[in-house]
Amino acid sequence: MRPTIVHRRRLRLGVIATAAVAALTAGLMGAVSAQAAQGCEVAYEVTGEWPGGFIADVEVTNLGEPVDGWSLAWDWPDGQRVTSMWNAKHTASGETAEAESYGYNATIATGASASFGFTGSWSGENTDPTAFRLNGRLCDGTTGEPTETPTGGPAEWDSATEQVAAMEPGVNIGNTLDALGGETAWGNPLITEELLQTYKAEGYNSIRLPVTWDEFTGPAPDYTIAPERMERVAQVVDWALENDLQVMLNLHHDSWMWLDELPNDHDNVMAKFEAMWTQIAERFEDYPEGLSFESNNEPQFAGAENDAGDPYNEELNQAFYDVVRGTGGGNADRLLILPTLNTNAAQERLDPVRDMIQGLDDDMVGATIHYYGFWPFSVNVAGYPTYEEVSQADLEGAFQRTHDAFTANGIPVIVGEWAILNYGYTGPEVVEYGEMIKFFEDMQFQAREQQFTTMIWDAGQFLNRGTLEWRDAYLAERIASSWTTRSGSTSFDRIYLEKAGAIGDATQTLHRNGLDFEGLWHRDTPLAEGTDYTLSGDTLTIKAAALTRLAGDRAYGTNATVEARFSAGVPWRINILSFDQPVLSNATGTDSLVIPTQFKGDHIEQMEAHYADGSNAGPASWTPFQESNVSWLPNYSGGTITVPSSFVNAIRDGEPVTITYHFWGGDSVDYTVVKNGTTVTGTAS
Structure with missing residues (x-):
């Protein structure tokens, strides 16, 4: 998925000396020819970065004699770590990273390149590494013999x-x-x-x-x-x-x-x-x-x-x-x-x-x-x-x-x-x-x-x-x-404010997921702790004054979005919405029913359906709460709720069914549906 691109950078490192592989013995790299002058060029590019994580591509171009089996190592300047790697095998740990070739990309001909990529983690800074070592030879801008004999050989997936x-x-x-x-x-x-x-x-x-x-x-x-x-x-x-x-x-x-x-x-x-x-x-x-x-x-x-x-x-x-x-x-x-x-x-x-x-x-x-x-x-x-x-x-x-x-x-x-x-x-x-x-x-x-x-x-x-x-x-x-780190959240991503009612404080629970909470932001502006919000343990309270300011003219729907930021991962969005109790109108249909609905900024949480005797009505006869898209289908922009044929076909002919739509804002609205043959009628309570 596309991370937030903080910057794009490309670092090309000078000609370096590398080792040439002479032979393979017992699956390991053999002696290196002392006469094979080698050099290469390395391109390092951070292609995406987000809080706590990044993606990088590395390209190695061989400028000397052909290489058969390679290992590229570097040291992290700011404590970064490789979390996963592709087209090479990550074989080091701690402050050192090392990428070893697989069998299919072990050979790099003169003038050819090999590429691999990885995801990594970081905190504080994400400074580019500046010294790469190919088969043990420091990237120092010279060509010649390797400074140390490589060990190991062309790596393949062993399992x-x-x-x-x-x-x-x-x-x-x-x-x-x-x-x-x-x-x-x-x-x-x-x-x-x-x-x-x-x-x-x-x-x-x-x-x-x-x-x-x-x-x-x-x-x-x-x-x-x-x-x-x-x-x-x-x-x-x-x-x-x-x-x-x-x-x-x-x-x-x-x-x-x-x-x-x-x-x-x-x-x-x-x-x-x-x-x-x-x-x-x-x-x-x-x-x-x-x-x-x-x-x-x-x-x-x-x-x-x-x-x-x-x-x-x-x-x-x-x-x-x-x-x-x-x-x-x-x-x-x-x-x-x-x-x-x-x-x-x-x-x-x-x-x-x-x-x-x-x-x-x-x-x-x-x-x-x-x-x-x-x-x-x-x-x-x-x-x-x-x-x-x-x-x-x-x-x-x-x-x-x-x-x-x-x-x-x-x-x-x-x-x-x-x-x-x-x-x-x-x-x-x-x-x-x-x-x-x-x-x-x-x-x-x-x-x-x-x-x-x-x-x-x-x-x-x-x-x-x-x-x-x-x-x-x-x-x-x-x-x-989420491939590399956790992200935090709160108990819900919406705060519903009654359009005409007095606005009070709103309380949510932090789900830190092992992270530190770093505050609330509206766009690029931090909200003031103590004034706009308070924090007691994991209880986050957004104050009435801040909500009033964020709600503005309190038009139906989303008025503002606040970000809860944590020490890693992607910020959690909390939408501030204004609403009134939805209003449903009478309707008639054939096999299904389309109910004209004024949602007034609210959204359906779930649908409950009963016959007059209290028994469950609908396709999911084992529960009163019927399935989304099977028994209820809201169209918020079009102002309708559809009672599909899958629900209508599952109810008994001639017996009124009371549908209760539960809304996230806290209201519940009853609606009566009766099927008579192929005709379906709906009556607002």
């Missing part, structure tokens, strides 16, 4: 754990090559190299490339994948690898289009699955190790839910493993990723996959789960509109179980999809904006703590693929910051 760690952070190129009906059928443009370059420039190190193959696959017995489909996928993979992005390639919606019929059509499904993976593996067998394969997406099996599905999942994963490994070449030790049933993190889903991977005795195999949050919170149903203790415990429990089953046993984990269910850049929020940000921040923190690699699901709702700009720059900045 799945190392490779998966280098993939963090990752992003899905969703709803494109996996779309049914063609690459653009679900509203996204064709994938371009510029799109992948944008993700790389924003700090991503890998992409998950979801591909649905079925529509491009011929009939039995050969199940031939159309050459144009295979070559289009290869083109995207090539672009990604050329731009230093690892790629995880899979079978995607095939999982529910035909793979789920494995229990009912076993032999045909297995034949097709093995034929597909044979063709894919053979097409990419000579590709570098930066390409990995994932068995399939969210495996599920018709009529074999829960424990009954695990044996089918294991059978698919085993067949995938055997087919890919059997094609040889680069596939003999390519990273392979196996999903749990439904990519679920329940203990009973984790254990069978752990046992299988341990049985394979192959250190280039990893596991994957997906996580979209505690489901009632993620879709706003059943009375979970905020990111509270139950939602937090669900995340912590899922990740702890996954760590204990996989990571603790040497099996790396990729959270192959994560976000909020039904999040989009159009339409109303499904989950309140600030509560969603809290979940995103905690999700990334927990993933870092458990050493998971994460791949956010982006189907065009985060990065605008037309303009290659973030649709929500603040959200993108929060996500990018």
Whole structure:
């Protein structure tokens, strides 16, 4: 994601002396030729910086004899640290940073360059390093023999754990090559190299490339994948690898289009699955190790839910493993990723996959789960509109179980999809904006703590693929910051002020997340502690006088935004809003209902629905609080609330239903809905 760009700087360091590699012995770098005069040029560029973190690119140009295996070291002037690195392996710690080549980029011909990048942490100052050492030789502007003999050799990923760690952070190129009906059928443009370059420039190190193959696959017995489909996928993979992005390639919606019929059509499904993976593996067998394969997406099996599905999942994963490994070449030790049933993190889903991977005795195999949050919170149903203790415990429990089953046993984990269910850049929020940000921040923190690699699901709702700009720059900045550090927040990101009422003090609770609170700002002006706000422990009180000043003429909606700043991370935004109680009007519809609504600056928190006898009404019959977007759909700019057909179809004919809309400002408004055949009427209370 795009960090706040504080400055851009480029530092070129003079010609330096380096070592030439003469031979490799027992996997280590051999003796260095004393006659090989070497020199190089180093370009160091900070491409993005935010409080507590930064991104940098380093380019090494070889000006002397060819180099086969390199190590570039430097000392940090201000205590900075590398937090993650791509296209090189970070092998030092403390005040010294060191980047070692991988096998694929170990050789630098005369006049050629090698590049790598990293994210780092800083505090106080972020001064550029000024002395780099290539293979032990100080960058002193001369050429000649090395000052010390290098040790070690060309580094490659020695295990799945190392490779998966280098993939963090990752992003899905969703709803494109996996779309049914063609690459653009679900509203996204064709994938371009510029799109992948944008993700790389924003700090991503890998992409998950979801591909649905079925529509491009011929009939039995050969199940031939159309050459144009295979070559289009290869083109995207090539672009990604050329731009230093690892790629995880899979079978995607095939999982529910035909793979789920494995229990009912076993032999045909297995034949097709093995034929597909044979063709894919053979097409990419000579590709570098930066390409990995994932068995399939969210495996599920018709009529074999829960424990009954695990044996089918294991059978698919085993067949995938055997087919890919059997094609040889680069596939003999390519990273392979196996999903749990439904990519679920329940203990009973984790254990069978752990046992299988341990049985394979192959250190280039990893596991994957997906996580979209505690489901009632993620879709706003059943009375979970905020990111509270139950939602937090669900995340912590899922990740702890996954760590204990996989990571603790040497099996790396990729959270192959994560976000909020039904999040989009159009339409109303499904989950309140600030509560969603809290979940995103905690999700990334927990993933870092458990050493998971994460791949956010982006189907065009985060990065605008037309303009290659973030649709929500603040959200993108929060996500990018969370790769390396925590950000603070408060108990809510809104303060509602009654338009006509007297304004009083407003109290919030600080969520410091281990950081120091540094104060409140309005734009570039700090608010005065003691006058504008007070702090007692974690209780933050914004004074009535400050709120009155910030609210101005108190027009409906957001009047001002205050930033709560902490010692690291991205500031937390608190919106000051003015509101009155919303007013709903009578309406009539067919199959659904559109209610004219004066929101008057307020927003719906949740919807409750009951019959006259007090029983629950609506699709979620197990709870009175119905699901956002399924049972209620507000249009704040258009002044309407839609009661969709999904809710209307679920209520009993002729029986009045009392809907209660609970608003964040504190008001609740009742509304009566009655269905008679295909006619729906709504009456304001």
